[in-house]
Amino acid sequence: MEELPNCPKCQSAYTYEDGNLLVCPECAHEWSSSDNEDENGDDQKVVKDANGNVLQDGDSVTVIKDLKVKGTSSVIKIGTKVKNIRLVEGDHDIDCKIDDFGAMKLKSEFVKKI
Ligand SMILES: [Zn+2]
Incomplete structure (x- = not known):
């Protein structure tokens, strides 16, 4: 079984998965596990588009x-499609390649998920 993170509220190790959520049986805190899927774990920054996706x-x-x-x-x-983005650290948090432009960095606030 894969190791689940401790509860961010009470640090309980007895967390369990319920669908997309992680649940803590000790303090009843529920949170999303999707941010923890990445290999480097805990400190993953969430990058959102202009609509908050x-x-x-x-x-x-x-x-x-x-x-x-x-x-x-x-x-x-406006309307340019950008495929296969890569999230990076920094002010411009999207690394990508755009046809006719090549490698480019964009700000997530100026894009919309398709
Ligand atoms: Zn808890």
């Missing part, structure tokens, strides 16, 4: 406003 590596998004490409006169147009 949680983004994950491999997601496809569309750009929701024209974005100037730093150092060039190019603009990534």
Whole structure:
């Protein structure tokens, strides 16, 4: 059986899974386990799109406003589809490749999950 994280509220080790939720039998705290799926565990930052949907590596998004490409006169147009994003640390928290532009970093607040 895979190891479940301790309860974030009372640190109980007796947590169990209930569907997508983790449940603590000691303090009745329930929370989502999806943030803990990643291999590096506890401190995973949640990246959300403009609508508040949680983004994950491999997601496809569309750009929701024209974005100037730093150092060039190019603009990534609103509605541009971006496939297979990768979440990274930092101010621009999405690493991706865009057709005709190449490798690019975007801010999650300017995209929408497809
Ligand atoms: Zn608890």
